[in-house]
Amino acid sequence: MIPERSVQAKAAKSVFFEDINDIDIYIEDTAFGYPKLFAVLFTRLLKEQYRVNKVFPLGGRKAVVDQHIEHSSPRPSLYIIDGDLFLLTGDTVDNQKGLYKFPYYCVENILCDHDALLKVMDEEEPVKSLDDLEGLFNYQEWLLNNEDKLFSLFIEYAISMTLNPQEQTVAFKVSDLVSSDKGELHDNKLTVRTEALKEMVIESTSLEVYESTRNEILANFEISGLNKLDVISGKDYLFPLLKTRAKSLVKTKISDLNFKLRLAKICNVNGISQALEYITC
Numbered sequence: 001m002i003p004e005r006s007v008q009a010k011a012a013k014s015v016f017f018e019d020i021n022d023i024d025i026y027i028e029d030t031a032f033g034y035p036k037l038f039a040v041l042f043t044r045l046l047k048e049q050y051r052v053n054k055v056f057p058l059g060g061r062k063a064v065v066d067q068h069i070e071h072s073s074p075r076p077s078l079y080i081i082d083g084d085l086f087l088l089t090g091d092t093v094d095n096q097k098g099l100y101k102f103p104y105y106c107v108e109n110i111l112c113d114h115d116a117l118l119k120v121m122d123e124e125e126p127v128k129s130l131d132d133l134e135g136l137f138n139y140q141e142w143l144l145n146n147e148d149k150l151f152s153l154f155i156e157y158a159i160s161m162t163l164n165p166q167e168q169t170v171a172f173k174v175s176d177l178v179s180s181d182k183g184e185l186h187d188n189k190l191t192v193r194t195e196a197l198k199e200m201v202i203e204s205t206s207l208e209v210y211e212s213t214r215n216e217i218l219a220n221f222e223i224s225g226l227n228k229l230d231v232i233s234g235k236d237y238l239f240p241l242l243k244t245r246a247k248s249l250v251k252t253k254i255s256d257l258n259f260k261l262r263l264a265k266i267c268n269v270n271g272i273s274q275a276l277e278y279i280t281c
Helices: 002-017 034-046 061-070 107-111 114-124 130-137 139-163 187-204 207-224 234-247 256-264 270-278
Strands: 024-027 055-057 077-081 099-101
Touching (some): 002 061, 024 034, 024 061, 034 256, 061 077, 077 270, 099 270, 130 139
């Protein structure tokens, strides 16, 4: 009961900010700086309709979903959850009035916008031109070399979450899978990781169950309309890889949080524009 009261207390804070907010937005992320990050994104998205000066973190998907169910305020509101591995495994939680699920693994997927990354790099670089940085960063090359590898890994993570949930998945550090300071995945390290996940699942179930689950997850993805990078963790994989690549070209001491906040101000937010349809009015 104590955690439940804690969530309710966090949600209740919104009443103290009604004079600076036209809408109450609730999120999962309680990490330092994330309420501001979300406020920046949704100020841009909702600028024609609502003021967003304060966003309220509740701590976890279940807390957000449960609080949405209990919500009774007549004020405009929106509860936001991540897509997570449920984008691949299937989800019992759908978009509905007042509740919006990102069509991405997490908020960092939105921030990992190629053009936005280049703009921040350009602001941090005292010598190289934007064109030079674009050529050196070579996002298309990075995509060609890493997109399918990351997707294959996250298919294994989705299978593992479904059949062997006690095994570590996304929390496994991407830094243990890279080949250099260019944000590239190491083929052999990746193979060892994916094979280990596969073997553990087969040991706890069977090859037939593994293959059936894998085919089902791939079928879910095919009809989802999502891109491969959408189902990769932006927080734990995409952002660290692309940040590493950027910092190999531009010598900067910019912190991860500052980098993310600056990206939030300029990244493309069209991918979450559907959120407007689910705001309670």
